[in-house]
Amino acid sequence: MSANRAPLLPFIGLILTSLGCPSAGVPLRADGTPGPEKCPEEALKTMRILRMHVSDAADVELDANQIGARPITLYEGPVESVLDGSLGTLDPATRLYGRVWTSGPQVVVRYYEAKPPDGDTVPICAVARLGDGQLRKRPESKPGTAIIEFSNASVFVVDSFR
16 A cells, blocks of 8 residues: 555545444534434334334443443443343344443433344444433543443433434
8 A cells, every 4th residue: 555545544434434323413412412313214114123112121231341340431432332131122132332422411322223142233223321310420531431330221212312
């Protein structure tokens, strides 16, 4: 590869990554948290087939690399989570792929894809939630990160992101 093309590689990777990522064009609120976003029709169709209904929930390990740790640090950007229980016809150990936002007072996690242990990756729409403000980040969190108390939360099926 010529020396002239090498500096372009990071930019090409960024463009290709953003083309396949539904969360890439999410508008941000003044506090840096994500704004409203429609669930793609393909994800809505897939969720019906998988018997996933709005407000269905299951437990999830927020970061596949920090299972059981306490506290954990979530980083702004892509995240891979792991289902602890069934969600519709998705079995435990299904991987959920999404995005973390850490700019606001609380962590926001939106999921856009699921990959069952023995299946193909499919589009979904779901969010991580935990009651009593427990997804609130600790004051010592540095920019672009969120230190939170627990490695697990609940994941809820949604038909749009609000």
